[in-house]
Amino acid sequence: xxxxxxxxxxxxxxGRVTSRELARAGKTVVMLCRDLTxxxxxxxxxxxxxxxxxxxxxxxxLASLASVREAAAAIRRDYPPLGLLVNNAGMVSTRRRAxxxxxxxxxxTNHLGPFLLTALLSDHLDKAARIVTVASRIHYRGCLxxxxxxxxxxxYQATAAYAQSKLANVxxxxxxARRMSGTGISANCLHPGVxxxxxxxxxxxxxxxxxxxxxFDAERGARTSIYLALDPGVAGISGxxxxxxxxxxxxxxxxxDVELQESLWKRSALWTxxxxxxxxxxxxxxxxx
Ligand SMILES: NC(=O)c1ccc[n+]([C@@H]2O[C@H](COP(=O)([O-])OP(=O)(O)OC[C@H]3O[C@@H](n4cnc5c(N)ncnc54)[C@H](OP(=O)(O)O)[C@@H]3O)[C@@H](O)[C@H]2O)c1
Numbered sequence: 001x002x003x004x005x006x007x008x009x010x011x012x013x014x015g016r017v018t019s020r021e022l023a024r025a026g027k028t029v030v031m032l033c034r035d036l037t038x039x040x041x042x043x044x045x046x047x048x049x050x051x052x053x054x055x056x057x058x059x060x061x062l063a064s065l066a067s068v069r070e071a072a073a074a075i076r077r078d079y080p081p082l083g084l085l086v087n088n089a090g091m092v093s094t095r096r097r098a099x100x101x102x103x104x105x106x107x108x109t110n111h112l113g114p115f116l117l118t119a120l121l122s123d124h125l126d127k128a129a130r131i132v133t134v135a136s137r138i139h140y141r142g143c144l145x146x147x148x149x150x151x152x153x154x155x156y157q158a159t160a161a162y163a164q165s166k167l168a169n170v171x172x173x174x175x176x177a178r179r180m181s182g183t184g185i186s187a188n189c190l191h192p193g194v195x196x197x198x199x200x201x202x203x204x205x206x207x208x209x210x211x212x213x214x215x216f217d218a219e220r221g222a223r224t225s226i227y228l229a230l231d232p233g234v235a236g237i238s239g240x241x242x243x244x245x246x247x248x249x250x251x252x253x254x255x256x257d258v259e260l261q262e263s264l265w266k267r268s269a270l271w272t273x274x275x276x277x278x279x280x281x282x283x284x285x286x287x288x289x
Contacts, residue, residue, distance in 0.1 A: 031056070197221065
């Protein structure tokens with residue numbers, strides 16, 4: 001398998017720990033981040049902890065489709081086909097804001113950016129590559145309402161917006177796994193646990209009922225990402241949703257609705273301008289249908 005791993009959102013929390021452990025495992029880790037100063041500080045920190053670490057930093061603001069396109073082009077230009085893509089970055093906006101492309105910001109950052117990045121890199125993946133997406137258990141509370149993504153006057157509620165974006169992560173993973181079937185490339189997603197990170201303090205207010213008795217630190221919260229990225233036992237497993245104990249679980253009924261997955265896929269492709277046909281070198285994965 002290719003030793004090149006791309007991860008988004010490596011500057012803090014789960015992504016920072018995941019990056020460190022991928023580097024420790026011998027991967028060349030390309031950290032795609034919107035804040036290059038913070039990313040370089042993390043690179044230096046990991047280099048101190050893991051002397052043999054091979055870490056690179058690239059700029060990518062997932063809330064900007066142009067930035068995602070530039071990042072994907074740089075990856076394709078500068079690196080051989082990837083062995084791993086970790087869609088980790090995520091956020092929640094407490095009030096409705098629009099991305100530079102005019103989409104609701106939480107959905108744009110958590111789903112549309114990763115959707116486009118994955119599509120643009122799908123023909124630059126090694127034949128045993130793994131795609132790992134950090135979703136959330138909150139997807140069980142999500143429903144898809146496309147109007148909320150494009151209509152600036154639609155009622156905004158942070159929990160609902162975040163849950164919708166995380167439902168989209170799970171649906172994207174399942175639709176991706178179907179398209180990648182038979183290629184050797186896998187796509188899985190996960191809930192990391194309720195993890196004490198930058199995301200949570202602001203978020204704590206809105207999801208209070210969901211907070212479990214024990215909150216994980218980032219080290220513990222990164223375990224399922226690391227497991228899905230590296231564990232030999234995961235080889236051949238695709239299209240699954242894993243919990244914070246590295247166990248496969250049934251995703252929400254809505255997430256398993258193939259018609260809805262396809263509707264989301266088509267809408268996401270339309271909105272992002274993602275290539276409708278992406279052929280994986282040697283694998284011929286067809287992402288168009
Ligand atoms: N923490 C939890 O309890 C929990 C639970 C379920 C799921 N998750 C998921 O876990 C993943 C990691 O979150 P975390 O808890 O580690 O949160 P975090 O500490 O806030 O880290 C989030 C990362 O995403 C990056 N990011 C945010 N917006 C971005 C953008 N527009 N473009 C590029 N990068 C962006 C942040 O970069 P900056 O440094 O530039 O802000 C940061 O590196 C997310 O997908 C989140 O939804 C977390």
